[in-house]
Amino acid sequence: MRGFRYGRYDDGPDPLRAPYDARSALDELGRSVMAGSSPTRALRDLLRRGTRGLTGLDDLVRRIRERGRQLRSRGRLDGTLREARRLLDQAVGQERAALFPDPGDDARLRERELDDLPSDPAAAIRRLADYRWRSPEARETFERLRDLLRREVLDAQFRGMRQAMSGGTPEDLRRVGAMVEALNAMLDADDRGEHTRADFDRFLAEFGDFFPDNPRDLDELVDSLARRSAATQRLLDSLTPEQRAELLELSRQAMREAGLDDVLQRLGERLRARRPDLVWSGGVDVAGEAELGLGDATTAVAELADLAELEEALGQGYAGAHLDDIDVDAVWRTLGRSAAEELERLRELERELRDQGYLSGSRGRLELTPKAVRRIGETALRDVLSASGGRPGGHETRDxxxxxxxxxxxxxxxxxxxxxxxxxxxxxxxxxxxxxxxxxxxxxxxxxxxxxxxxxDAAAVCLLVDLSYSMVQRGLWGAAKQTAMALHALVSTRFPQDAVQIIGFDDHARVLAPRELAELSLEPVQGTNLHHALLLAGRHLDRHPEFEPVVLVVTDGEPTAHLDDDGLPHFSYPPAPRTTELTLAQVDRMTRRGARLTVFSLADDPRLEEFVSALVARNGGRTVRPDPDRLGSYVVRDLLSRRSRR
Structure with missing residues (x-):
């Protein structure tokens, strides 16, 4: 029988992961839209904060910053300098210890030569290059110093070179030189348009052990080397001028001795020319107790640069930003596989909302579909009913x-x-x-x-919602929109034979379709034109003369605008007598139609109280002073109770 082996799945997203529930994401997106955000802005905010079972971009940014704090406290950037000085002092001390017992003149001359060594480590190493060491231990220490510099300088240029150069033999150095020459030749061919994939494959077959990142093509290799070269320069900029000059001279001297100075300088120039967009200057703040070698310090600086770039992409704060701009591989390298999978799921969110029929339009201007608007209305209704502790009921007669x-x-x-x-x-x-x-x-x-x-019995329902700027200032605008959406959803789903119309009014009134209402944005418009709103509501009732008239008014202020004879709105504060006269005339027409108005008064304003009292006295309607946070439940409950009585 064939056997089977099972192990941890580690190649891509979990195939057994539950499908993403786009409806819950739409509910959150809808609440943002109801609060005044455009669908595009609401989706961007949703991606930033995340939703149930889905980590948002803000959390990834927080983890990126935490990783940056860890790197900045990793250690000192001048570790190679300190180690070079220590080994130099150790070699000189070992040589002095070997010379001290010798009473001869040669020993004194050598001690004098050691006394005259320059204080600059690079100059001292250059002076000692031809020194004939008396102490074998001192000679070994000095060779360790020279080998350290070669390996660290090369590791700063090529990540992983320190391991590849562990032997430090002349043959190793010749092979490094051959690799750099081949790389420069490949870049020359690429500039002439003669580079082929076969050239890169041959290069990688011969020198692939120098590149543990396993680049897939020449562009990826150039990008990796350029980023490391830029990090090296930024590391130098992070040191004091004295430290920078000292380290530069040590590096150049080590490469001159290895015969690599010219080819590496040429490579550095080519890399900078190919990636001028990278940050090639400016220090970084890295401090800690450990002393980092030049290669490790360069790696830390390079990772900090990658983190800064990744944080900017995750922040999505620039024009035209999109999740496709974020390098998933960089997220994987920095934060691990789970973070990369979370990013992929965020990328899927917009696609899921489109595929499931909730969003349409272009990337820069998303639009809600009728299906999404219905869902948002149902969610608003559900929230309203849960706040009131009730549920919709019937309004039957026995006919x-x-x-x-x-x-x-x-x-x-x-x-x-x-x-x-x-x-x-x-x-x-x-x-x-x-x-x-x-x-x-x-x-x-x-x-x-x-x-x-x-x-x-069918009803002609009119909800007149004040959308003036005072509603925004009092924080009532979102509650008013939610109420309108909930009422529309209630009538559309529970009482489909009813005719419902939502009318929004500020300096003028307009009939709002559900989608227009959902996507309505905040506007600083002054004026409360109840006159125009009642006029439109009357036309709706006249189109359904045999329906029960239901007129609900939500406002936080007395009328301050009306329509003139030319059809243009006229605003005045304090209200002009003509505004009050025309508004009450429309109230009288509502009374003759048999429509009793219910006014939901949202402000403790004496002038509003006076106007509403006059309206109720003329119309026979009633006033409700609800808690603004539960406005929707009051309106829906009022409609349900009225229909039940009917």
């Missing part, structure tokens, strides 16, 4: 009609009927007609019957 509870009777189906089919009577009609085609029943149009239900 036979188009909706409600089943009466137990049926009638023939007519074109346009939406009542449920009576399947038993429909099949019975076909059976009475007789079977056809070997015992099979064939349904005809005349066989269909529909179940009759109790009739529900």
């Amino acid at each position: 036979v009609g188009a909706a409600g509870e089943l009466t137990g009777t049926s009638r023939p189906w007519r074109f346009g009927d939406e009542q449920p089919l009576d399947a038993v009577r429909t099949l019975a009609n076909a059976a009475r007609r007789g079977s056809e085609d070997g015992g099979r029943l064939r349904l005809r149009v005349e066989d269909f019957e529909v179940a009759e239900t109790e009739r529900r």
Whole structure:
């Protein structure tokens, strides 16, 4: 029998991960839209903060910054300098110890030569290059120093070179020189347009052990080397002028001795020319107890540069920003696989919202689809009902009609009927007609019957919502939008035979479709034109004369605007007498239509109280002073109670 082995899955996203629930993300996005954000801005904010079961960009940025703090406290950048000085002092001390017992003149001359060594380590090392060491231990220490400098300088240029150069033999140095020459030649060929993939493959086959990152092509190799070269320069900029000059001279001397000075200088110039967009200057703040070698210090500086670039991409604060700009591989290297998977899931979010039919439009201007608007309305209704502790009820009468509870009777189906089919009577009609085609029943149009239900009276519902700037200033704007969306969802889903119209008003009034209402943005418009809003509401009631009129007004101020005879809005504060006169005239027309107004008064304002009292006295309506945080529940509950009484 064949055997099977199981192990941890480590190649891409978890295939058993539960599918992402775009509806919960849409609910959060919808709440932002209801608060005044555009769909594009709301999605960007959602991606930043994340949602249930999905880490946001802000959390990734926080982890990036934490990683940066760890790197900055990793150690000192001048560790190679300190180690070079220590080894130099150790070699000189060992040589002095060997010379001291010798009473001869040669020993004194050597001691004098050691006394005259320059204080600059680079100059001292250059002077000692031809010195004939008396002490074997001193000679070994000095060679360790020279080998240290060669390996650290090369490791700063090529990450991992320190391990590749562990032997430090002349053959190793010749191979490094051959690699740099081949790389320069490959760049020359690329400039001439003659570079091929086969050239790169041959280069990597011969010198791949120098590049543990396993670059996939020449561009990736150039990018890696250029970033490291830029980090080396920024490391030098982080040192004091004295330290920088000392380290530069030590590095140049080590490379001259190895015969690599010219080829490395040429490579550095080529890398800078190819990636001028990198940050090639400016120090970094790195401090700690440990002494970092030049290669490790360069790695720390390079990682800090990558973190800064990654943080900017994750911040998405620049024009045209998009999640596709973020390097997933860089996130994986920096924060691990789980963070990279979280980023991929964030990238999927917009795609899921589009694929599931909630968003449309271009990347820079997203739009809510009708399906999304319905979902947002249902969510607003659910939030409102949960706040009120209630649930929508019916408003039936016992007359036979188009909706409600089943009466137990049926009638023939007519074109346009939406009542449920009576399947038993429909099949019975076909059976009475007789079977056809070997015992099979064939349904005809005349066989269909529909179940009759109790009739529900229809209502013409008008919700007049104040959208003036005072609502924004008082923090009532979002609650007003939520109330309107919840009411529209309630009527559309529970009472489909009703005719609902949402009218928003500031200096003028306009009828708002659900999508317009959902995407309505904050505007600093002065004026409360209740006159125009009542005028539009009256037209809606006149189009449905046999429907029960329901007019609800949500406002935080007395009328301060009206429509002039030319159709243009006129604003005045304190309100002009003409504004009050025209508004109350529309209230009287509502009274003649049999519409009793319910005014939800949201401000403790004496002038508003005076106006509402006059309105109620003329119309026979009523005033409700709700808690603004529960406005939606008051409005919905008022409609439900009115329909139940009916």
